[in-house]
Amino acid sequence: MHGARRKAHLVFIKGSPTPLPIESYNKKVTNMRTASSGSVPGLVFLLGLLLFSSSSSSCEASDSVYDTFIQCLANHSDPSPPASSIVYNQSNSSYTTVLQSYIRNRRFNTSSTPKPLIIVTPLVESHVQAAILCSKNVGMEMKIRSGGHDYDGLSYISDIPFFILDLFNLRAIDVNIGDETAWVQAGATLGELYYRIWEKSKLHGFPAGVCPTVGAGGHISGGGYGNMLRKYGLSIDQVVDAKIVDVNGRILDRKAMGEDLFWAIRGGGGSSFGVILAYKIKLVAVPETVTVFRVERTLDQNATDLVYKWQLVADKIDNDLFIRLLLQPVTVNKKRTIRASFVSLFLGDAARLLSVMDKDFPALGLKKEDCMEMSWIESVLYWGNFDNGTSADALLSRTPDSVNFLKRKSDYVQTPISKDGLEWMWKKMIAIGKTGLVFNPYGGRMSEIPSSETAFPHRAGNIYKIQYSVSWSEEGEEADKEYMTQIRRLYSYMTPFVSKSPRGSFLNYRDVDIGVTKTWSYDEGKVYGAKYFLNNFDRLVKVKTAVDPTNFFRNEQSIPPLK
CATH class of the missing domain: 3.30.465.10 (Uridine Diphospho-n-acetylenolpyruvylglucosamine Reductase; domain 3)
Structure with missing residues (x-):
């Protein structure tokens, strides 16, 4: 009985690599009825009536999948805690809270976003083992979520019926x-x-x-x-x-x-x-003491020259020094411009940092008053955008300050972009609107590890990685379309400046x-x-x-x- 109802919700078609959702199957049935003649369409129609005769069939199927899955989990895992305590279906009062707690992109938290039939929240390793065996048993696609920061939501959305294996309880x-x-x-x-x-x-x-x-x-x-x-x-x-x-x-x-x-x-x-x-x-x-700084310059403050020179030194400077570069279109005195923010972590004290900067990047004009010495854990808080003096306990919070609509993309740069190229970029960024760029330097240890050492290949030869970034709070399809178009347009404009054949991307920037x-x-x-x-x-x-x-x-x- 359970199997019959499950097929009403998740239909396996010979020759199809994946099971079909009800809507797709209904469409197939309709097309077959329209295209066929004689007794075959009658049989298909009766099959459609049998499987989808009422509007409640989807709910019944979902309940059936849940019941079958729970029974399977109970058979494959320890009785304590009971399987029912770690599984949520759509009729469970906590389902929505559990689902939304680890969605970090509002683009995938709307009424039209596909929702899982089941969320499994294992408490022990054996629950994961059982969940895999049981998902195979019921023929469900399984999405695996550990933190929910998958930029394009592949860890918790799907176009076919699915469930989520959410690992947030496995946090030892x-x-x-x-x-x-x-x-x-x-x-x-x-x-x-x-x-x-x-x-x-x-x-x-x-x-x-x-x-x-x-x-x-x-x-x-x-x-x-x-x-x-x-x-x-x-x-x-x-x-x-x-x-x-x-x-x-x-x-x-x-x-x-x-x-x-x-x-x-x-x-x-x-x-x-x-x-x-x-x-x-x-x-x-x-070290006991690390140093951070943030220095900002606009185009009127020689930002173009500084960004160009950053490209020449960021991957070659002392390995203890990491200088991230944020590039954002902003309005200053009613004039649109680009703001370049140089944000740094240096594994050492301010005196040695100043010596390194004076030798290798004097153009930035870093001063002692720009530098803040602190412990490494305080630098973690600083880079996490916490206020100075925030207790380290804040790192234990699993709730972000805010969750917006967002889109991210990535690129790798292997040859410095010329000043003329940068000035052309600025014009495009200002015209496009809100999308910003983050330049993350490579070099150092990244250039020493062979590209085949791990599955991650982007090593020597890259000066820096680009993250394209746009976030928005406005709701609705028009806003989504506007900002998605912006970031894709800037990505297209950057084609001449980035890696080629193939154009590289970073998996974690999905x-x-x-x-x-x-x-x-x-x-x-x-x-x-x-x-x-x-x-x-x-x-x-x-x-x-x-x-x-x-x-x-x-x-x-x-x-x-x-x-």
């Missing part, structure tokens, strides 16, 4: 200062990780992102980028072990999974290969504009796969084929298996 962090390592579960946030390290040591840190509410699982598996990368590389460059649940429900560590899969889940995106439970990371040394797949063929996957992974894409496909040949772990930009 075990810091071992003795051997300078930590086990971090996938649902822990970066803020929680930084706090737990700081609790144990004031001289250790970890190179990862500056937003404290990002989930560790997705962040690390996609590469993990932060303001210490010139000194220590990416997050994945400090990963020494991992635990993953594979398609057969087995929990594997590095030794059990083998070096190929361990390579793939460091930069290739874990959700193509299994469910990441935890990473074992190597902590890095941070961007469905560069390609998606509906068939999970190699050719479709390579459209976006070559941009995210360059020459590493083919190796990722081989790993995928070996560990998940039936393509259970998939999304619109996942690694396809060879068929």
Whole structure:
């Protein structure tokens, strides 16, 4: 009985790689009735009546899937806590709260956004194992969410019936200062990780992102980028072990999974290969005193010359120094202009920073009064846009200050943009409207690690990475269209200045504009796969084929298996 109702909601069509939603199946039935004659359309019509005779069939199907899934979970996991306590369907009073708690982009939190039939919130590792086996049993697509910062929502939306495996309860962090390592579960946030390290040591840190509410699982598996990368590389460059649940429900560590899969889940995106439970990371040394600064200049204050010179030194300067460059169209004295903000973290005191800047970037004119000395954990708060003096406890909050509509894109720059090119850019940015650019410098350790060392390929040869950024608070399709058009237009204008053949992109800055797949063929996957992974894409496909040949772990930009 459960199976019949499930098929009423999720229909499997011979020759189709994925089950069809009811609406698509109804359309197929209608087309068949229109195109056919004789007894066949009558049979199809009766089948349609049987499966979809009432408006409540979808709800009944959802309930049936829920009942079947709960029973399966109970059969495959410990009785305590009960399976029903970790699963939410659409009739559950907490469903909406659980769903929306980890949506970080309002574009995917509207009444028309596809919603999961079920949300599973595992409390223990065995719940994840059972969820994989049971989702296969009911034929559901599974989305894996660790923090919800997936810019294009692929971890929690789908065009076909699906459920979410939300890992926010798996947030344990075990810091071992003795051997300078930590086990971090996938649902822990970066803020929680930084706090737990700081609790144990004031001289250790970890190179990862500056937003404290990002989930560790997705962040690390996609590469993990932060303001210490010139000194220590990416997050994945400090990963020494991992635990993953594979398609057969087995929990594997590095030794059990083998070096190929361990390579793939460091930069290739874990959700193509299994469910990441935890990473074992190597902590890095941070000095007792670090220094930050923020210096802003507009076009009237020689910003063009400074941005040009930044390109010549940002990837070659002392490895302890990271200078991010924010470029934003603004209005000053009723005049539209570009503001360039140089935002820095220096792993050392202000005196040494000033010496480095005077030698390698004197044009910025950095002064002692521009510099703020602080502890590393205070710099985490500073870069997280907390007010000075905020307690480190703030890093434990999982609630962002605000959640807006947003779109992000990315590029890599390998040759400095000329001053003429920059001036042309400024005109385009001012004309377009609101979209800004973030230049993140490379060099240092990033240039020393081979591109094949991990699945993340964008290493030597890149001066900096660009993030295109636009956020808005206005609701409605018109606003969405306006701002999405803005950012896509600027991305198009930047084509002459960025990497080519292929034009590279950063997986953690998820961007469905560069390609998606509906068939999970190699050719479709390579459209976006070559941009995210360059020459590493083919190796990722081989790993995928070996560990998940039936393509259970998939999304619109996942690694396809060879068929």
